[in-house]
Amino acid sequence: MKHLRSVNRKAQRIARTADPRNDVVALQGPAPTPQPHIPLGCTLIFSPGWEADQNGGTAGLCTPVERDIFDCHEGCFWPAQVPDQLNHAPDWTAKCASAQKDWRKIDLVFP
Amino acid sequence: MSELALREFHSFQAAGKDFVYLVPSAAVFELDDSSAAVINRLRERNMSREDLARQLSTLFPTSEVAETISELLRVRAIGEIGVPEQKAPKVLPPENFPLTTMVLNVTNQCNLSCTYCYEYGEDKIVDTENGEKPKFMSEETARQSVDFMLREAGNNKVAHLTFFGGETLMNFPVLKAAMSYARERAAETGKQVDFSLTTNATLLRPEIIEFLAENRVGVTISIDGPKEMQDQFRVFSNGKGSYDIVAPKIKELLKRHRSRPIGARVTLTSQTLDIRKIYRHLTEEIGFWDVGFAPVTTSPSTKYAIAESGFDAMLEQFRALAADFLEAALENRHHGFSNVRDTLEEIHKGVSKAYPCGAGLGLMGVSTDGDVALCHRFAGSDAHRLGTVRDGIDRLVQIAFLEKHHVDDKTDCSQCWARPLCSGGCYHEAHTRYGETAHPNLHYCEWIRGWTDTCLKIYAELSVKNPKYLEQFDEKVEHEASEVS
Numbered sequence: 243m244k245h246l247r248s249v250n251r252k253a254q255r256i257a258r259t260a261d262p263r264n265d266v267v268a269l270q271g272p273a274p275t276p277q278p279h280i281p282l283g284c285t286l287i288f289s290p291g292w293e294a295d296q297n298g299g300t301a302g303l304c305t306p307v308e309r310d311i312f313d314c315h316e317g318c319f320w321p322a323q324v325p326d327q328l329n330h331a332p333d334w335t336a337k338c339a340s341a342q343k344d345w346r347k348i349d350l351v352f353p
Numbered sequence: 354m355s356e357l358a359l360r361e362f363h364s365f366q367a368a369g370k371d372f373v374y375l376v377p378s379a380a381v382f383e384l385d386d387s388s389a390a391v392i393n394r395l396r397e398r399n400m401s402r403e404d405l406a407r408q409l410s411t412l413f414p415t416s417e418v419a420e421t422i423s424e425l426l427r428v429r430a431i432g433e434i435g436v437p438e439q440k441a442p443k444v445l446p447p448e449n450f451p452l453t454t455m456v457l458n459v460t461n462q463c464n465l466s467c468t469y470c471y472e473y474g475e476d477k478i479v480d481t482e483n484g485e486k487p488k489f490m491s492e493e494t495a496r497q498s499v500d501f502m503l504r505e506a507g508n509n510k511v512a513h514l515t516f517f518g519g520e521t522l523m524n525f526p527v528l529k530a531a532m533s534y535a536r537e538r539a540a541e542t543g544k545q546v547d548f549s550l551t552t553n554a555t556l557l558r559p560e561i562i563e564f565l566a567e568n569r570v571g572v573t574i575s576i577d578g579p580k581e582m583q584d585q586f587r588v589f590s591n592g593k594g595s596y597d598i599v600a601p602k603i604k605e606l607l608k609r610h611r612s613r614p615i616g617a618r619v620t621l622t623s624q625t626l627d628i629r630k631i632y633r634h635l636t637e638e639i640g641f642w643d644v645g646f647a648p649v650t651t652s653p654s655t656k657y658a659i660a661e662s663g664f665d666a667m668l669e670q671f672r673a674l675a676a677d678f679l680e681a682a683l684e685n686r687h688h689g690f691s692n693v694r695d696t697l698e699e700i701h702k703g704v705s706k707a708y709p710c711g712a713g714l715g716l717m718g719v720s721t722d723g724d725v726a727l728c729h730r731f732a733g734s735d736a737h738r739l740g741t742v743r744d745g746i747d748r749l750v751q752i753a754f755l756e757k758h759h760v761d762d763k764t765d766c767s768q769c770w771a772r773p774l775c776s777g778g779c780y781h782e783a784h785t786r787y788g789e790t791a792h793p794n795l796h797y798c799e800w801i802r803g804w805t806d807t808c809l810k811i812y813a814e815l816s817v818k819n820p821k822y823l824e825q826f827d828e829k830v831e832h833e834a835s836e837v838s
Contacts, residue, residue, distance in 0.1 A: 245388040245421045246428060249372065249816045251827075252703020253380035256428055328435045339767035347764070 325351040356434045357422065358399040359392065363770040365806055367813035373430055374809055377441070379705040379773040381813065382428060387413045387421040392430070399434060443761040444707075446714060448748065451507035453715040456729035457498055459490045459527050460519035461721055465553050466590040469622060469649045469657055471730060472519065476651050476785045479720075479733035486733050489524050490721040494742065495531035498719050501742035502535075503542050505717075511545045517718070517729045522556035532568065551575060551618070553587070554599040557606055566610040573616050574603055574641075578631035585624060586657065600639065607640045614642035616691060621667060622649045622657035628670035629677075636689050643689030646671070650730075650782045653796070664800040672807050679811045683819050696774070696808040697815075701826040705773035706760065712780055713739060713754050727754070727790075730781040737790070758791050765793045771805045 248254040325331035330351070337347040361376040371384040373392070384392065390409055394400065400408075406418045413421075425431045432438060461472065461479065471477065479486065490498075499514070506512040514535055516528050528550070535546045549571030565572060576599065577583045584594025607615055617635045625631070628646060635641045648667065651658045659667065674690050681688035708714065710728070718729035723742040731737035739754070740746040758780070766772045777783070778794035778801070786796060815822050 243424050245385045245417075245424050246430075247383035247385075249381040249383055249813060250379075250701050250703050252378060252705075253375075253382050253428075255703075256378060256380050332434065336768065337764065339764040340762045343762065344764050 355436075356399040356401050357395060357405070357426075357431050358434050359395050360429050360432045360438065361770065362430055363806070363809070364392070365809055365813070367810040368817040370813070370817065372809070372813045374700075374770065375428065375430060376770045377705050377773055378429065379700075379703040380428065381700065381703070381809070381816075382430070383813070383816075387417055388425060391418065391421050391425060395431060443759055445752065445755050445759070446707075448752075449507060450714055451509045452502060452505035452512070452717060453509060453711065454513040454515060454717075455498065455502040455505075456515045456517045456716065456718045456732070457490070457495065457531065458517050458519065458718060458720050458729060458732040459495070459521055459524040459531075460488060461486060461733060462488045462523055463518060463520040463553070464523060464555055464589070465520065465595055466588055468586045468588070469620060469651060469655070471650050471781065471785065476655075478731065478737075478784070484733070487721045490527055490723075492527055492530045494721070494723040495527050496534050497723055498742045499531055499535045499538055499546075501719075501725070501745070502546075503538055503544060505746070506544060509544070511547055512539070513547045513549065515729075516548075516550035517732075518551075520556065521550045521552045522561065525556075525561060529564070532570075547571070549573065553595070554603050554606070555595060557599075557602040559605070562606050562609050565606070566612060569612045571613045571615075572606065572610065573618050574599075574606075575620070576603070576617050576635065576639075577619055577625055578627075579634040579638075582625040582627075582631065586620075586622065603639055616689075617641040617644045619644060619646045620649050621646055621659065623659050623663050624657055626659070626663060626667055626670065628667070629674050632674055632690065641689065642687075643691040643694070645691040645695075648797070650779070650785050652785055661796075664797060668800055668803045668807075671804060675807050675811060679814060682811075682815055682822050685819070685822060693808060693811065696805070697812050697823070698826040699774055700808060700812045701823055706776040708755070708758060708760065709776040709778050709780070713751060713758075727780060731784075762791070763793045765795060769798065769802070771798075771802045774805055775801045 243257050246253075246257070248257045325334045327334050334351055335348055338344040363374045363376065365372050365374070371389045373382050373384060374380075375382070387409070390412060391405060394405055394408055402419065402422055405422065406415045409418050422431070426433075429438075463470070463472070472479070502512050502514060514531070516531075518524070521528065532548055535548075539546045548568065550565075551573045552575070554574050554576065564570075575587075577585070577587055580594070580596040580600075583596040583599075587595050589595060617639075619631055619635070621628070631646075632644050635644050648659050648664075649657060653660070671692070675693050678688040678690045678693045710716070712728035712731075716728055717739065718726045718732035719742055720726060720733035722733075724733065724735075724738050725740045725742060725746065726732045726734060727737050727739065739751055758777075760766055760772055760776045763772075763777045766775070766777050769775075777792075778797065780790040782794050783792045784790045786792070786794065812823070
């Protein structure tokens, strides 16, 4: 690193591992560049127990209902119904560290 | 073309240079002119690589800007918009995490009646007077506790056994018995046990001092400062102050017990906030090696609770004493303000905590009847019990605790740059303030951020002017592990 000086031990470790020259490992291809997650089409993933429990009700869902809201854009059940987190509302879920606890804090987004 | 934006960090200046403290990695980097310029431009608005290069073209060649951007991207000080941040998944510590420190509450009785005491005062969790817990730990329970500790220490070579109370020395015979049993059992299991205790010093007698010195027992003394401050809260049950009793005994201890550094532990209240004065008295006049300060734990309504303005005043005082620390450190002199040293060590290593402390994990407290609790402050509380020394830890209770108290579940902390070091703060403080151990200690956020900023600046300045000084933090100094407050 030329423009950053690693000051503490953690920084030194990061600098070492983040140096692309140290990244070559046997049988390893080039590191993939991180790509944005782009929802394509509708669901390919089915979270079992998502819409009904084994009795046909909603009391015993194996996935808490609040999680659906994240499935809307990450598992893409309904890609159109949540704010566009890539461009217009990047901080949409900023107040929601834990979906099961904080889902009420996710507010509407106005364009 | 994708735009670049700042990621999470805290920037600060020291020794005339720019630094960043990255969150959540807890890495500290010094910026050169070009990286500082890139960050400053991105502070105004998000922009693409090309825009940045164009805007900075009069100052730096395009290739240098590109290089700087890629370095900043690599350490995640900046990121591309639209590329999700790679969040570390919430991982619980492995099962059977080794126990490093066991705090043994050998008694819940005390010969002092400090008004602010969390064990005895208005905020107590356990009924120490009429409760079902025995007032003194029996020798048998102490021995069972030692067995428990060595069992739970796993592959650790050294186990730390800390004696606590009540007033620890009111049960000196059991302390002695526990130590000799621990030595014996440790030798059989190929381990070592390190001993320490916390005391109010009222019961230090020559033979006890002799014993502590001979057995290299680490000693922490609870004391609040000069006479007028000590006697305000640290009183006997008849209201008489304890300074005149403890001061000569502590001097005697410091004279004889030279095998380990002896520290003072000060409880700060709204009425005793003159930190420099306290520090000077305890080091220069009494002779302590180091002094640690902690604000009193209490509900906000008590008259000695430190109010918001008090936290500001306290921060100013901490900063003034920290400046003395820096001055000493630059000249390689010892300074005993242990709050700074502890924080510098954590900054140096770059700890990023999932939990505020080791309670319920590497540290546990044992009550007089052998119940195992999160830590010494919860010892004896049924609601915070993890098991017993006889039957071991209830792993389901422990996992549920760790699941619930992870920093990833503290929404208030999720946007705070100081969370790698604070992680929400003391469970006991939270329990007293909010009635809930998992609640972040929101009443002192500003103070924590202010203090962390101060320590970061000291760290960075030392890294420029006296980097050798920081090497002492590479290896943990053994005696510090035993401090319990």
